[in-house]
Amino acid sequence: MTNTNTDVIKADPITVQVILGALENVAIEMGHKLARMSYSSIIRESEDFGCALVDINGQQLCESSHSTPLQSGPIPGYVKGIREIMEERGDTFFPGDIIMHNSPYHGASHGPDVGFCVPVFHEDSLIGFSVTTAHHLDIGASTPGSCGIVDAVDAYAEGLQFKAIKVYEKGVKNKYIWDMLRDNIRAADMVVGDMEAQIAAAKIGSNRYVEIVEKYGLETIQAATDELMRYSETMMRNAIKQLPDGEYVAEGYLDGYLDSDDSTHKDIKIVVTVKVQDSDITVDLTGSSPQIPDKPINMPLIGTVDIAIYLTLRSILLDSTEYGNFPQNSGLVRPISIISPEGAICNPIFPAPTIARFCSGNIIADTLMKALGQVVPHQISAGVGNLQVVAFSGKKGNDYWVYMDIMEGSYGGRSGKDGMDTVDTLYANTRNNPIEDIESHYPLRVNRYELRDNEAAAGKWRGGIGSIREISFLSDASVSVEGDGHKFKPWGFDGGNEGSVGSLTIRDGKNKEGHKLPSKLPNRPTKTGDSLQLVGPCGGGYGNPLERDPEQVLSDVLDGYINKEKAFDDYGVIITDLNMVDHVKTNNQRVLMAK
Template sequence: MSALEAAAESRIDPITAAVIQGALENVAIEMGYKLMRMSYSSIIRESEDFGAALTDPEGNQLCECKLSTPLQSGPIPGYIRGIRKILAARGEKIRPGDVIMHNDAYAGASHGPDVAFIVPVFIGQTLAAFSATTAHHLDIGAATPGSAGIVEAVDAYAEGLQFKALKIIDEGQWNRPLWQMVRDNIRASDLVVGDMEAQIKAAEIGAERFRGLVDQFGLEAIAAASAAQMDYSERLMRDAIRGLPDGVYAAETIYDGYLDDPSPSRKNLPIKVAVTVEGDEITVDLTGTAPQVPDRPINMPFVGTVDCAIWLTLRSILLDSAIYGEIPQNAGLTRPIRIVAPLGCLANPIFPAPTIARFTPGNAIADTLMHALAAAVPKQVSAGIGNLRVVSFSGLKDGRHWVHMEILEGSYGGRFGMDGMDAVDTLYANTRNNPIEDIESHLPIRVEDYELRPEPPAAGAWRGGMGSVRSFTLLSDGAFSIEGDGHGTAPWGFAGGAPGKPGTLTLRRADGSEKPLPSKVAYHEARTGDRIVTLGPNGGGYGDPMKRDPQAVLDDVLDGLIDAATALTVYGVAIEDGRVDAMRTARLRAEAA
């Protein structure tokens, strides 16, 4: 019996439990800040594409860093269970002083570039916890440079190096040959290995701080507090589920896949979600989702991507922090949730199907789940989101590789009482943008445009969010690759709201010619002066546009989001001399009713 299981039978007062939980969360936050400050790459330092968490010995999450993206911290329990299973199969023991490196997408990792470094925390000879960091690395030794846009990988081996529960530090001793092998097989190795070393140190700091809490409170009290907090989180989730009408709620999304591919098995792929609510439990069934694509990397690890997309969406909808305030983020939240995905589908692939470009289909699962739940809780969901795109730039300078990754924003749909958020990462991403000054001071790239899309946002009682326009000019010969989605299907409007606008990508060559690009672009050479122009999707509108507050319509006109003619024809709002003509507006809306 673990300390946590034993603690479940003991009692602890709620104030002490809350104090200990707050101390644990502060440890995770400190790990995150230290990792950001020590990192070399902008994807960690600026975009915050990392995770930090503490778990119990079985992998139950105790806390996570709130700075990090859910798609990094959320999978950490899966990493822990994956390494324990692999090490047990190899007959290896976890010992004090070990640091374990892991990125196996079929054993808990979200995908190959998200490498975890895991430090077991021993109190004496007792394994008491794990301290873990994850981060997205800019190159992982794949067939082409960069770790984004490896969209033509034919299997897991083509996606880069696979670290399957490897002890990079074994009982305090560095595994130098393994570390050298990593360095020798990764482009921009100083950058990437520097980030990995930062992860190790941040995880070691987490382990040290956990031992300090044990000295302060005692291991039994920490275990009892964690058990109590997990039970509390579980009760909150069960109460929220119990408030839903029992029934089955379904929705379907068509995922782009490879729109320029002649094979129908690689494009316009259905993602289906059926949500069954029964009492205080929920089942999310993905049966009917397209079969896995065996030779393209848009398959999603069931553990590490699919489960996190579903857990995060349910938690966001049912336990909105704006209403519930701070809720302990731990394993208790997921106990009432069951996920079903047939083996061999996009959402539960079979090794060695490639998975490195799993990001956008996972976001599509989250969006489809939200669409399904709209029938049950229409005031708690947004209309369709604009999916994200990730572009990787690379090149050689003085014989050395440089690599850069940009996460290109999408947008949210409108929701009850609120317009959709403009130009933001959506759903399970939550990363920040890279400052232009940081990009241009470190890389041979000039940022030409960074603004909102000029087209009107999707109409609704609450309008859809607007995507961004971003364009990048290469200042030296190099290459780019892109993984994205949302070019073939517009984000869905809800309850009378208009659908959003799909995204676009264009290559404007230095000679003045233009080439439209699909949502997924494999390694593509580019010359000095070539420009990549990206338009992020606009989210869907929510509710009947004729019910939009006339003052909000006027504000949109004054802000230049729509013109007076659109206000009149779409919203039934008459604007004269910069003011709403209330009488004419009332007449127009009455005639349209």
């Protein structure tokens, strides 16, 4: 018999945990099936998607554990934006509706991250929403590929805008909208196929949610999820209370458009002020550069900036190595407030373009981490090496092919641990795409894919290193790149050295040396035989390099992270011709260097 006494259920931890497990399993199933049903490698291999259930009050109940935070995290914002738009239109939800949405000014992360929302009904009452989001490889913009569009003059140039569009209404498919999608999207079979996979996964979530409600009763579910929200909120508040009250400020910089003659387009400043008061924390972005009206690296406050902040605070203050697994729901963000003036790069005004906000948002997270280093130095990493997102495209006959590659970055060192090498960082968390998958599906050849040599930033715990990838074109095509970290080195912490910047080089048959390019490359035609080389940035070092164990320095030399000269110059470690540490000479050298 279902117990509908909310007070009793709140005090019943077994029921709460059973319902938590059931909800989490729904999100996991949604994610697995979406990945298996998708056509594109960005969803199938890189897992650039999100799945979540949202209750009637707009609170996220659970999320897919193997998707990227930048997809699952914004889902409550998608739902909020959809409801606001529908209310303005005088529209409402019906059983059988499926709503498509991608407006970055109404909760979506950016235009290519299209959400499909299924309103969940039980006994003719709306009880919540099942939502999937995913990155799509073309969305009908002025040039092919939905990433690497770095020169859009406004939101209209970024591609199709879907503002709470019912693609199914009361169970009936709106054929004309689907015809419009196919007529306006390159590689339409792949993109529309991915969209249909999203819808199928969202329907699975809706059906499973109803099954849980029918098994336990809606009041029991609501009581249990309220308790889970309070639990997550309490965890975050307790972590914040451990911080001393005060204000902590840090600055970071984006490359922007390094080849621009306009000074407002480059060296873009991010200012983060963390204000701690008891169990509340405010992140104030006042002082950051103004928005760029005609370049798409502006960041939506809801959907990008907020997720970068929420994830960073959650990761640092509630480290999973100490806290283990805990409910991922909206309770975690209740103690957090965000301030950013309208018209700033962190809170642009429509129609400022936002499609290339990916690397920009990483700087928000990185600078927030730098500010937190003043109060939790043993919980942060040094500066992070940013990512580069590459869009490859071309035509096979009359049809387009489009491929997106996320070139991973690296983490800085942290207390007790060296920085992680060649990984997606901070709120990205996508996986790299296997070379075999690239070469079997696209006219591309991966000539090199290797770690950078002799570039690890020195520290008691060294910085992570980036990778080098070189890709050749096997047919005429085009390429565009959204990247960052070519000018400003990742910061070192507590005496650690700065990291290394990344680079981008294109070569053709006439220029063997290649041509160096800035971190943001608008769509550029390429010829058969041309090649593109990407070098990922290296993270900063953490702690005094003279305190690093000499045997670890030797290991770094043997592994190619640094050479013997850097071992001597940065660490004072003397390595013999037999590849052994001379401890006596090393100790003497370190004494001299410490003076």
